Amino acid sequence: MWRNLVLFLAMALTVVSFAAKIEIFSWWTAGGEAEGLQELFNIFSKSNPGVEIINATVAGGAGAQAKAVLKTRMLGGDPPDTFQVHAGHELIDTWVKTGFMEPITFLYKQEGWDKTMPKGILDIVSYNGELWSVPVNIHRANVLWYNKAIFDKYGLKPPTTFDEFFKVADTLKSYGIIPFALGTKDGWEAAHAFETVLIGKLGAEGYKGLWNGKTKWSDPRVTDALETFAKMLTYVNPDHAARTWDEACALIVEGKAAMNIMGDWAVGYFYAKNFKDFGWTLAPGNAGIFDALSDSFGLPKGAKNRETVIAFLKVLGSKEGQVAFNIKKGSIPARTDVDKSLFPEYQRSAMDDWLKHEIVPSVMHGAAASEGWVTEFKDVISLFVARPDVKVTQKALVNIAIGQGVAQ
Amino acid sequence: MKKDRLISILFILPSIILIAIFVYFFIGWTSWVSLVNWKDIFPDFTFVGLRNYIRLFQNYRFTISLQNTVVFTALFLIASITIGLLLAILLDRKVRFESVFRTIYLFPMAVSFVVTGVVWRWILNPGPGGESVGINLLFEKIGLSFLKSGWYTDPNIGIKAVVIAAVWQMSGYVMAMYLAGIRGIPTELYEAAQLDGANTMQVYRYIVIPLLRPITLGAVIILGHISLKIFDLVFAMTGSGIGFSCDVPALFMYDTTFRGNYFSQGAAVAIMLLLFVAVLIVPYLIHSIRTEVRR
Numbered sequence: 001m002w003r004n005l006v007l008f009l010a011m012a013l014t015v016v017s018f019a020a021k022i023e024i025f026s027w028w029t030a031g032g033e034a035e036g037l038q039e040l041f042n043i044f045s046k047s048n049p050g051v052e053i054i055n056a057t058v059a060g061g062a063g064a065q066a067k068a069v070l071k072t073r074m075l076g077g078d079p080p081d082t083f084q085v086h087a088g089h090e091l092i093d094t095w096v097k098t099g100f101m102e103p104i105t106f107l108y109k110q111e112g113w114d115k116t117m118p119k120g121i122l123d124i125v126s127y128n129g130e131l132w133s134v135p136v137n138i139h140r141a142n143v144l145w146y147n148k149a150i151f152d153k154y155g156l157k158p159p160t161t162f163d164e165f166f167k168v169a170d171t172l173k174s175y176g177i178i179p180f181a182l183g184t185k186d187g188w189e190a191a192h193a194f195e196t197v198l199i200g201k202l203g204a205e206g207y208k209g210l211w212n213g214k215t216k217w218s219d220p221r222v223t224d225a226l227e228t229f230a231k232m233l234t235y236v237n238p239d240h241a242a243r244t245w246d247e248a249c250a251l252i253v254e255g256k257a258a259m260n261i262m263g264d265w266a267v268g269y270f271y272a273k274n275f276k277d278f279g280w281t282l283a284p285g286n287a288g289i290f291d292a293l294s295d296s297f298g299l300p301k302g303a304k305n306r307e308t309v310i311a312f313l314k315v316l317g318s319k320e321g322q323v324a325f326n327i328k329k330g331s332i333p334a335r336t337d338v339d340k341s342l343f344p345e346y347q348r349s350a351m352d353d354w355l356k357h358e359i360v361p362s363v364m365h366g367a368a369a370s371e372g373w374v375t376e377f378k379d380v381i382s383l384f385v386a387r388p389d390v391k392v393t394q395k396a397l398v399n400i401a402i403g404q405g406v407a408q
Numbered sequence: 409m410k411k412d413r414l415i416s417i418l419f420i421l422p423s424i425i426l427i428a429i430f431v432y433f434f435i436g437w438t439s440w441v442s443l444v445n446w447k448d449i450f451p452d453f454t455f456v457g458l459r460n461y462i463r464l465f466q467n468y469r470f471t472i473s474l475q476n477t478v479v480f481t482a483l484f485l486i487a488s489i490t491i492g493l494l495l496a497i498l499l500d501r502k503v504r505f506e507s508v509f510r511t512i513y514l515f516p517m518a519v520s521f522v523v524t525g526v527v528w529r530w531i532l533n534p535g536p537g538g539e540s541v542g543i544n545l546l547f548e549k550i551g552l553s554f555l556k557s558g559w560y561t562d563p564n565i566g567i568k569a570v571v572i573a574a575v576w577q578m579s580g581y582v583m584a585m586y587l588a589g590i591r592g593i594p595t596e597l598y599e600a601a602q603l604d605g606a607n608t609m610q611v612y613r614y615i616v617i618p619l620l621r622p623i624t625l626g627a628v629i630i631l632g633h634i635s636l637k638i639f640d641l642v643f644a645m646t647g648s649g650i651g652f653s654c655d656v657p658a659l660f661m662y663d664t665t666f667r668g669n670y671f672s673q674g675a676a677v678a679i680m681l682l683l684f685v686a687v688l689i690v691p692y693l694i695h696s697i698r699t700e701v702r703r
Contacts, residue, residue, distance in 0.1 A: 072666075251536055372669055385650055
């Protein structure tokens with residue numbers, strides 16, 4: 001009898017060790033992004049049949065909620081097998097410098113990604129000469145989306161400068177249409193829009209300098225940006241505090257609002273809603289500048305299914321994976337060797353721009369500054385939406401930079 | 409006798425150990441974290457004294473959230489207790505189908521604060537542009553357009569709109585407490601009052617409400633600590649709101665700890681919250697221990 005029991009236990013154990021699992025942690029729950037993730041799972045399952053995928057998603061734009069869940073798990077020694085993290089400071093400052101990740105340079109060499117991905121993106125996933133995560137996409141944050149039907153109806157042209165923006169907005173207002181859709185419920189959306197205003201007023205070099213001390217936050221161009229943003233806020237939907245970013249996009253889809261400034265995950269949302277009548281241009285003053293962020297996945301130290309994670313990362317970096325994912329998500333592949341013709345029109349234009357525009361890192365999406373700085377920046381702009389006091393806000397922005405150890 | 413005692417100690421020992429670890433040890437741990445310099449994902453246990461607390465009171469967001477907590481607690485307590493008491497008194501007037509009404513009023517409590525938050529986010533949504541949705545639409549349809557408001561999207565109202573949802577959820581619970589209390593009042597007292605010629609108003613004013621004082625105290629304690637620590641309702645319903653008009657300390661704690669990685673500052677907020685609740689609970693505990701000893 002005892003022998004039977006031992007045998008049974010041994011069998012049970014082998015079954016457990018064969019039933020491979022992988023837990024993939026992300027904040028992709030809205031329309032296009034969840035579909036993109038599913039595409040990746042499908043490809044992974046084809047080459048790794050029998051591996052159970054645990055889709056650990058936590059809702060909330062820009063990872064607002066997911067990041068908190070992730071931090072408790074990582075600090076508590078229970079990392080998911082792999083997790084979504086913005087390439088740049090969020091990856092490097094939060095997870096790499098602190099020793100939570102395993103370098104995956106070997107994977108880049110083995111798969112040849114160091115040749116198929118551009119230097120700009122390799123730089124922001126590197127630290128101390130090693131590579132730390134696989135960028136699965138490139139998003140553009142500084143896009144102005146508009147409802148084509150509305151623009152056609154009133155004979156309007158999409159604005160490219162701030163002056164044109166205000167002119168168009170006034171016209172729309174006079175016809176009773178909300179000129180500028182905004183959702184501020186999750187707290188980061190206003191700061192996202194303001195980021196593009198900063199780029200528009202300071203240019204690529206000036207904007208990049210804000211995060212390393214080459215541009216001072218007391219600069220008169222920052223004052224100008226704040227004043228302009230305050231004026232833009234007078235054209236938004238009055239219920240913006242009740243809406244999240246996708247609920248603001250819904251206003252465009254429903255034809256109640258004409259424009260909004262959002263990253264190109266909006267295009268994934270439009271596809272998911274089967275809305276084809278959208279047009280795009282760059283945020284005012286952003287011509288020739290690509291405000292970039294990238295979602296990436298790495299290999300946490302102590303991942304329970306290390307080999308399976310590596311197999312999944314290979315899918316993420318593969319041509320097939322990057323194409324399938326990005327078509328749905330609205331972003332473009334980090335690899336430069338994919339067939340452009342597979343993509344819808346918006347992504348084709350973004351892929352062209354990615355190669356010829358000047359690239360700046362997005363702050364709200366973790367590429368430009370540490371998470372502490374991002375949180376304080378977001379809070380100050382959030383307050384600015386209610387109390388547009390330019391002087392006080394600018395002083396607060398200066399103080400944050402000083403607190404972050406950047407000379408002013 | 410001795411064996412009984414041993415057994416009883418054995419019975420409560422597990423819970424004592426669990427509480428010692430999961431309540432008191434972690435309070436101690438959080439206090440310690442609030443006194444060190446942990447402001448990155450990686451722990452840094454350099455002692456900095458009260459610096460995190462001083463910084464906290466210089467932080468505009470914390471100041472706003474404190475003010476909001478005071479407003480929220482005051483309005484929430486007054487409204488829930490008044491409405492709960494009124495409902496209990498009305499139900500006590502021998503209405504037909506009392507148990508049906510009781511269930512209806514008590515039911516919101518069965519819903520979690522997150523659900524309440526999501527639902528009331530839409531009920532109180534002012535609607536985009538000029539058009540109305542939710543309760544504003546209702547006001548418009550029944551000719552009460554002057555009652556239309558931006559609710560929580562109006563920075564001047566902000567947290568008060570959240571109070572509406574909280575009161576909706578908790579006043580039924582207060583009603584249940586009061587109803588039990590009213591039912592516990594001996595009928596002789598009513599009869600005696602009637603013999604003395606007291607009218608209904610006077611019966612409530614001089615007999616029922618004074619006798620319900622222990623229940624009022626219980627309600628204040630329960631609702632008070634809920635309102636000081638409130639997080640889920642605000643989080644689901646409004647977030648921090650425009651210019652933090654709906655922000656509360658618990659929300660600020662979450663944000664600063666898990667988004668900003670300022671773990672020490674988050675711990676300091678947590679300890680402040682503990683102190684607020686203690687201010688409310690400790691006098692009550694002392695009071696109840698004293699009464700117990702007297703017995």
